[in-house]
């Protein structure tokens with residue numbers, strides 16, 4: 447098992463990529479701390495992870511709320527004594543072309559996808575610093591590197607996450623904490639439910655592998671980066687897009 451005795455905190459893990467990551471990490475021996483804004487999804491994921499025989503705890507926590515973020519990290523420490531891995535996975539889209547975008551759409555996405563990553567990264571790093579080890583993995587996106595129509599707000603956050611990843615790699619590396627980002631391509635998840643079939647078909651055609659990704663495809667990238675196999679990988683952005691880009 448590649449994550450035996452490690453404790454992983456995964457934000458937005460009530461469904462989608464976060465949940466798939468929780469289940470795969472559990473099979474690799476990690477203790478999992480599930481968190482999401484949706485309490486029912488938290489409870490369901492905790493139950494599913496526990497069924498694998500792994501240790502799991504859960505809490506409703508909004509990444510934009512500093513107190514709730516601290517409660518989340520405190521839960522991990524009180525239950526398992528440490529945080530080895532943080533996956534900054536929580537994120538949303540509120541797409542609109544620039545000329546139609548409302549300030550509220552811009553602010554909400556910035557708050558969750560950018561400030562949320564800052565809040566959780568800072569709170570977890572304060573715990574990891576005490577143990578002089580840890581791994582922080584941030585969810586970026588192919589669109590954060592290459593841009594995407596209708597995503598001024600989302601792309602701004604996903605590019606910024608890459609910037610923060612590189613800063614943290616430099617600041618936290620000397621403290622034994624590695625920081626990397628994953629940039630997924632098009633992944634079928636509840637986030638992409640609202641994407642019209644026509645666009646999904648187009649994305650599939652554009653991908654050299656002629657397929658869309660599954661949440662597990664991203665979870666396995668996180669698994670590699672979280673494991674000791676990636677001990678020399680720091681400040682990297684791993685694109686998992688099927689070659690789309």
Ligand SMILES: NC(=O)c1ccc[n+]([C@@H]2O[C@H](COP(=O)([O-])OP(=O)(O)OC[C@H]3O[C@@H](n4cnc5c(N)ncnc54)[C@H](O)[C@@H]3O)[C@@H](O)[C@H]2O)c1
Nearest residue numbers: 458462463483508509536537585587630632633635636637
């Ligand atoms: N699906 C894709 O094609 C794709 C592509 C590139 C990047 N990503 C990124 O991967 C991550 C996961 O995406 P997904 O496809 O699983 O999406 P998803 O919508 O299925 O899951 C996101 C989860 O985050 C939670 N969440 C939303 N706001 C939150 C908040 N304020 N605090 C805590 N949790 C919150 C949601 O409740 C949900 O459970 C996101 O950061 C997303 O931007 C996804």
